[in-house]
Amino acid sequence: MKITVNGNGLEIQEEVKHIKGLIDFLELEDKPLIIEHNQQILQKEEHERAVLENGDKVEIVHFVGGG
């Protein structure tokens, strides 16, 4: 299925089923992330419940410190 992540198209495999799966797939599990799924900001405990469907839009932001 094809989804959009941070504005870019991304083809993902069947085994990536939900937002948590996507975070693991993108190897971002170590960072605290602010995630918006179809314009809805998710709490961390919702990541496993947020099922991905074709055409979904995901935005991922993380904070950094450098100035």
Place this chain on the structure above:
Amino acid sequence: METNRYHRQILFAPIGEAGQEKLIRSHVLIVGAGALGSSSAEALTRAGVGQLTIIDRDYVEESNLQRQQLFSEADVEQKMPKAVAAKQRLSGVNSHVKIDAIVGDAEIDILRQIVPETDLIIDATDNFETRLLLNDIAQKYQKPWIYGAVVASYGVTFTVLPEKTPCLQCLQEYIPANGATCDSVGIIQPVVQKVVSQQVTEALKLLTGNEAALSGKLISFDLWKNEHTEMEAAALRKPDCPSCSSKRSYPNLAYNSRLKTAVLCGRNTVQLRPNRKRADLDEVAKELQKNKQIKLFQNPYLLSFEVDSFRIVLFQDGRALVHGTMDQLEAKNIYHRYLG
């Protein structure tokens, strides 16, 4: 007003004559004069803000020149404090702007004096301790502040408005753990300009009475990966936030009762802030000169000397940077050996 200098900006309809007059009457605090701070200070100076206060605790080094646009090789040679070098450069860009340079930490006592007099704060720091302090002081005095940060080719920015948007404390769970922000991955210069474009545009909107044009969004981008993200942040506001809700207690003002030592991000450097207030640099230099092993450098703002594999820089305000270690205990030992 010299209408010619600001002609193009006044032609820009949302600013106009009225907006320019507001700019000239405004006072902006920029915390940090590294990459982000250099760039936004120059932009606001050229735009013609009335007054700019710049706080920075560091001095110019060669590795800064790749991205910190206000500094020159001469500043490196003279080990100029960044705030002072910035002021010198900016005064030549626009002599009508009143610029205050403060060489030191953005600590609570200083911020308490300055923030009430400012219209907004631009965050150009490199650490979250200072940002949380800025956050609470901005909430306390009801001032907007504009978060900005960069690493590698990634940047993120958000405008915090009192009573309107979430504050940084609301977003506390997303702040990376201590040290994780110390970049070992470097940075490219264009991402600085991109974050500063956002920060300064938001500042211009606020200062010229164009609040309705503010983005209201948490914005991030990765220039190398061609990513751009905007997120509606309103939902992240916490109704029981200790910094911005009706139950506020400003935890970051209470907690930040002077950090005595700090490891500087990615710099192999420890900053020490001993109890004694100011340092008499001439006195200290005279003492150190007795030791022929020590290589000394002095300018009106700081004293720098090399010994073994360390370099120690003592500032007038009593702070010392110990380069060559990230071990706070080792830094203290070296400090006491040479500076008592």
